[in-house]
Amino acid sequence: MEDFSFYNPTNYIFGKNALDSLASETAKIGKKVFVTYGGGSIKKNGIYDKVMQQLTDFDVQEFGGIEPNPRVETLRKAIAQAKEFQPDIILAVGGGSTIDGSKLIAAATYYDGDAWDVIATKGEKIAAKIIPLATVLTISATASEVNGGSVITKWETNEKDYFSTVKVNPVFSIVNPEFQYSLPVDQSAYGVIDTFSHILEQYINQTEHATVQDRFAEGLMLTLIEWGPVVLKEPTSYSARANIAFAASMALNNLIGSGVGQDWATHELEHVVSGFYDIPHAAGLAVITPRWMKHIGLTQKLAKMAQYGRRVWGLSGTNEEVAQQAINKTSEFFESLGVKMTFSEWGISSTEVAKLVEKAVNRDPMGEIPLNEEQMRAIYSDCF
Amino acid sequence: MEDFSFYNPTNYIFGKNALDSLASETAKIGKKVFVTYGGGSIKKNGIYDKVMQQLTDFDVQEFGGIEPNPRVETLRKAIAQAKEFQPDIILAVGGGSTIDGSKLIAAATYYDGDAWDVIATKGEKIAAKIIPLATVLTISATASEVNGGSVITKWETNEKDYFSTVKVNPVFSIVNPEFQYSLPVDQSAYGVIDTFSHILEQYINQTEHATVQDRFAEGLMLTLIEWGPVVLKEPTSYSARANIAFAASMALNNLIGSGVGQDWATHELEHVVSGFYDIPHAAGLAVITPRWMKHIGLTQKLAKMAQYGRRVWGLSGTNEEVAQQAINKTSEFFESLGVKMTFSEWGISSTEVAKLVEKAVNRDPMGEIPLNEEQMRAIYSDCF
Numbered sequence: 001m002e003d004f005s006f007y008n009p010t011n012y013i014f015g016k017n018a019l020d021s022l023a024s025e026t027a028k029i030g031k032k033v034f035v036t037y038g039g040g041s042i043k044k045n046g047i048y049d050k051v052m053q054q055l056t057d058f059d060v061q062e063f064g065g066i067e068p069n070p071r072v073e074t075l076r077k078a079i080a081q082a083k084e085f086q087p088d089i090i091l092a093v094g095g096g097s098t099i100d101g102s103k104l105i106a107a108a109t110y111y112d113g114d115a116w117d118v119i120a121t122k123g124e125k126i127a128a129k130i131i132p133l134a135t136v137l138t139i140s141a142t143a144s145e146v147n148g149g150s151v152i153t154k155w156e157t158n159e160k161d162y163f164s165t166v167k168v169n170p171v172f173s174i175v176n177p178e179f180q181y182s183l184p185v186d187q188s189a190y191g192v193i194d195t196f197s198h199i200l201e202q203y204i205n206q207t208e209h210a211t212v213q214d215r216f217a218e219g220l221m222l223t224l225i226e227w228g229p230v231v232l233k234e235p236t237s238y239s240a241r242a243n244i245a246f247a248a249s250m251a252l253n254n255l256i257g258s259g260v261g262q263d264w265a266t267h268e269l270e271h272v273v274s275g276f277y278d279i280p281h282a283a284g285l286a287v288i289t290p291r292w293m294k295h296i297g298l299t300q301k302l303a304k305m306a307q308y309g310r311r312v313w314g315l316s317g318t319n320e321e322v323a324q325q326a327i328n329k330t331s332e333f334f335e336s337l338g339v340k341m342t343f344s345e346w347g348i349s350s351t352e353v354a355k356l357v358e359k360a361v362n363r364d365p366m367g368e369i370p371l372n373e374e375q376m377r378a379i380y381s382d383c384f
Numbered sequence: 385m386e387d388f389s390f391y392n393p394t395n396y397i398f399g400k401n402a403l404d405s406l407a408s409e410t411a412k413i414g415k416k417v418f419v420t421y422g423g424g425s426i427k428k429n430g431i432y433d434k435v436m437q438q439l440t441d442f443d444v445q446e447f448g449g450i451e452p453n454p455r456v457e458t459l460r461k462a463i464a465q466a467k468e469f470q471p472d473i474i475l476a477v478g479g480g481s482t483i484d485g486s487k488l489i490a491a492a493t494y495y496d497g498d499a500w501d502v503i504a505t506k507g508e509k510i511a512a513k514i515i516p517l518a519t520v521l522t523i524s525a526t527a528s529e530v531n532g533g534s535v536i537t538k539w540e541t542n543e544k545d546y547f548s549t550v551k552v553n554p555v556f557s558i559v560n561p562e563f564q565y566s567l568p569v570d571q572s573a574y575g576v577i578d579t580f581s582h583i584l585e586q587y588i589n590q591t592e593h594a595t596v597q598d599r600f601a602e603g604l605m606l607t608l609i610e611w612g613p614v615v616l617k618e619p620t621s622y623s624a625r626a627n628i629a630f631a632a633s634m635a636l637n638n639l640i641g642s643g644v645g646q647d648w649a650t651h652e653l654e655h656v657v658s659g660f661y662d663i664p665h666a667a668g669l670a671v672i673t674p675r676w677m678k679h680i681g682l683t684q685k686l687a688k689m690a691q692y693g694r695r696v697w698g699l700s701g702t703n704e705e706v707a708q709q710a711i712n713k714t715s716e717f718f719e720s721l722g723v724k725m726t727f728s729e730w731g732i733s734s735t736e737v738a739k740l741v742e743k744a745v746n747r748d749p750m751g752e753i754p755l756n757e758e759q760m761r762a763i764y765s766d767c768f
Contacts, residue, residue: 001626003399008392014643015387209623211607212630219599226595239593242385246596246643259398259630 001210004259010146011172012249016238018174019136022054025172029132030088035062036078036102038094042138045182051093051136061085066094069153069160069274069281070101072116075108082109082131089171092135096142096151099135103150103168106133119152123163135173139183140245141191141282143198143252145173153275158359160275175249177241185232189337190282192228195248196221196333197266197285204297204304205261205368217256218311223247225312228337265367266292269379272359279346286334287343291382293327300369343383350384353377385594388643394530395556396633400622402558403520406438409556413516414472419446420462420486422478426522429566435477435520445469450478453537453544453658453665454485456500459492466493466515473555476519480526480535480578483519487534487552490517503536507547519557523567524629525575525666527582527636529557537659542743544659559633561625569616573721574666576612579632580605580717581650581669588681588688589645589752601640602695607631609696612721649751650676653763656743663730670718671727675766677711684753727767734768737761 013021026033033055042048052060063078082090082105092102108115110127117125137145144150149164180188203217223243231240250256269292270284297305298320306319309326316322335341344350360366360376371379397405410417417439426432436444447462466474466489476486492499494511501509521529528534533548564572587601607627615624634640653676654668681689682704690703693710700706719725728734744750744760755763 001399001623001630003401005395005397005402005405007395011389011391013389015385017387018389021389209627211610211623211627212604212634215603215606216600216634219603220596222599223595239385239595243593243595246385250596250600 001213001259002207002261006254006258007166008146008169008253008255009166010170010253012146012175013172014175014246015242016176016178018176019050019054021172022051022136022174023057026055026058026089026091026134029134029171032059032085032087032089033061034082034085034087034090034105034131035060036066036090036092036094036098036105037062037064038066038068038098040064042093045179047093047136047138047179051091061087066098066101068097069278070097070104071153071155072104072119073155075101075104075152076115078105079109079115087131090131090133092133093138095137095139096144099137099144099170100142100150100152102133102135103144103148104152106131106168107150107163107165116154119154119161119163121163123165126165126167130167132171133168135170136179137173137175137245138179139187139191140175140180140248141194143195143249145170145175146249146253149252151271158275160271175245177238177245180241180245181236183235185235185338188231188235189228189339190280191248192224192231192244192337193286193334193339194282195244195251196224197282197289198251199256200289201264201267202257202260202262204263204301204308206301206304207260210260213256213258213260214307216250218308220247220251220256221312225333228333232337261368263368265296265371268363268366269360269376272356272363273343275359276352276355277346277348283339283346286339287341287383288379289334290327290331290341291379293330294382295375295378296367296371297327298323348384350381353380353384356380385597385643386591386645390638390642391550392530392553392637392639393550394554394637396530396559397556398559398630399626400560400562402560403434403438405556406435406520406558407441410439410442410473410475410518413518413555416443416469416471416473417445418466418469418471418474418489418515419444420450420474420476420478420482420489421446421448422450422452422482424448426477429563431477431520431522431563435475445471450482450485452481453662454481454488455537455539456488456503457539459485459488459536460499462489463493463499471515474515474517476517477522479521479523480528483521483528483554484526484534484536486517486519487528487532488536490515490552491534491547491549500538503538503545503547505547507549510549510551514551516555517552519554520563521557521559521629522563523571523575524559524564524632525578527579527633529554529559530633530637533636535655542659544655559629561622561629564625564629565620567619569619569722572615572619573612573723574664575632576608576615576628576721577670577718577723578666579628579635580608581666581673582635583640584673585648585651586641586644586646588647588685588692590685590688591644594644597640597642597644598691600634602692604631604635604640605696609717612717616721645752647752649680649755652747652750653744653760656740656747657727659743660736660739661730661732667723667730670723671725671767672763673718674711674715674725675763677714678766679759679762680751680755681711682707732768734765737764737768740764
């Protein structure tokens with residue numbers, strides 16, 4: 001186990017009655033609330049009204065229209081509005097995209113310069129005064145509700161990158177699993193896959209004897225394997241929604257990544273793809289993960305892949321056999337959730353590999369042991 | 385899964401170089417440091433000197449002599465000293481007893497009345513101004529380094545009780561597993577048993593479908609079963625010390641107890657015992673736990689006991705068979721760590737049962753389903 005510090009000051013308020021705390025928790029921070037949200041599904045499913053009913057005693061302004069893979073071009077408009085309004089608190093009502101975008105608003109409203117600087121410097125350039133952020137979560141996937149990370153796309157240059165600082169950790173996050181009953185099947189599946197991938201990125205490492213972290217990660221994956229199929233069949237199963245929601249938050253609140261080497265090459269490879277093509281992040285992860293496992297996991301991280309196969313999938317045999325079967329199990333699991341397993345099915349041509357590799361090699365190094373160009377090409381080529 | 389909120393703002397600084405952060409973390413809070421510790425083992429093993437080297441630029445006063453099962457009689461003296469000194473921060477250097485005692489100092493120094501009021505009202509009566517608390521941990525067991533709980537004994541009336549509030553959660557806790565290399569074998573064993581018991585108290589519940597919490601709890605128990613025997617044989621195994629230390633903190637930082645029914649009858653029954661007899665808390669838990677399992681676990685919580693047997697001990701059979709074998713496994717595990725498994729071995733006579741039961745029935749209700757007098761008598765009687 002490596003040295004680490006674990007500091008996560010977000011108050012995580014979970015359950016059927018979680019939203020009842022919104023007014024009292026908000027009042028602790030201030031009066032002026034800047035409510036941010038996405039494409040408007042919260043107006044259809046009633047969550048917008050429930051939130052606003054809690055905020056009748058507050059001075060509220062709102063900004064809607066933060067898109068999936070949130071774009072700095074959109075957020076600059078929100079920042080301009082926030083500069084005018086000078087809110088005490090930003091309340092992001094939505095999923096990872098809305099929350100990620102709102103983190104940039106929190107971090108850049110009082111920054112003298114372009115908001116993209118915050119991303120480009122990985123949070124080094126940031127406003128001295130950060131606006132406190134809170135969230136009402138409507139889709140469990142990114143765990144943005146319990147961490148300081150934010151992934152933003154610059155559409156004009158096809159860049160997708162992130163910054164991360166505990167300064168934009170939500171002060172509180174309200175997670176009512178019932179709010180996810182009306183999610184489309186594909187989005188429910190993507191939430192499970194995104195979470196599973198977050199766990200693998202931290203779990204398939206070369207660190208020895210990080211037993212607590214390993215057991216927690218395995219426990220979260222077993223939870224997803226148990227409840228993932230249920231949620232697709234019974235979208236209003238509270239137990240399924242609750243366990244998936246809690247697992248998603250625990251998967252990326254820095255806990256299971258404490259004191260271990262982390263990889264994240266799969267995520268980085270995917271960010272390149274969804275920087276060019278507007279496909280869901282988790283859809284890209286589902287395609288890339290098994291290929292990353294084949295080209296990197298089986299060689300650099302065979303022992304851990306075998307542990308994964310034994311403890312998560314109950315497999316037995318030699319390390320090589322178990323690791324190979326574990327890849328198949330992972331693929332089958334994703335496929336059983338109804339997602340496409342090649343980029344071809346997404347309408348992307350394999351002639352694009354050169355373009356993807358070129359973009360990928362020009363980013364920061366990817367992976368616990370950085371991938372070389374050859375490995376990137378092998379992984380991408382296998383995805384079609 | 386039940387509704388919950390999880391809020392744990394302690395900065396948990398872990399590893400071989402964790403103490404290097406002490407000066408910078410302390411400086412964020414203030415200049416005047418009230419260092420508290422126990423019987424003086426930190427002077428023998430060098431930790432006292434290492435801490436003081438970090439604090440050369442601070443205004444330091446110290447209070448030593450906080451005993452195991454810390455007594456309000458001792459802490460009143462520390463509170464009197466703190467009232468005079470008016471520290472910016474209390475730095476508890478020690479194990480659970482020193483930290484628990486220091487929480488009372490933090491909570492009661494500016495309270496107008498006797499410190500025991502804080503305990504007697506479970507933290508309802510408490511100073512308006514709490515002194516920030518930080519810790520340097522030297523024994524992993526109680527998880528006091530990551531929670532707001534404090535167990536205090538009033539020796540003059542044989543009472544042992546607790547208060548709990550996030551207001552006395554440590555601001556930061558420094559956990560260097562190497563500091564535990566020199567612990568005596570029995571204290572190492574007690575740390576493992578105390579932690580195992582904390583997990584069981586939260587895990588053997590009647591809540592359905594709290595899968596994340598169950599998997600985390602099981603993962604922590606598997607960690608202790610793996611590393612507990614190692615630490616007794618190789619007290620300077622970093623991996624063993626690190627995993628036991630991290631597991632101990634995770635066992636009682638409110639995480640695995642979120643959204644589930646909790647029991648704690650075993651702890652309450654033990655507090656009665658160690659209120660009368662000065663035996664280590666974990667030694668009492670080792671004796672009582674298997675008897676609680678037999679008299680309560682097998683009836684009220686059979687399904688969960690069976691899950692415990694299957695997932696933690698790898699047993700198979702009917703629920704009844706697996707649950708019964710799981711009790712034996714638990715007993716054998718504790719015994720393998722070298723602890724006494726009856727109160728008779730501790731020199732306590734079975735004629736004391738009536739006294740113990742009388743004290744126990746006059747406390748707050750114990751257990752997820754409160755124990756009646758008959759059940760208490762059955763459990764205690766079985767412990768000799």
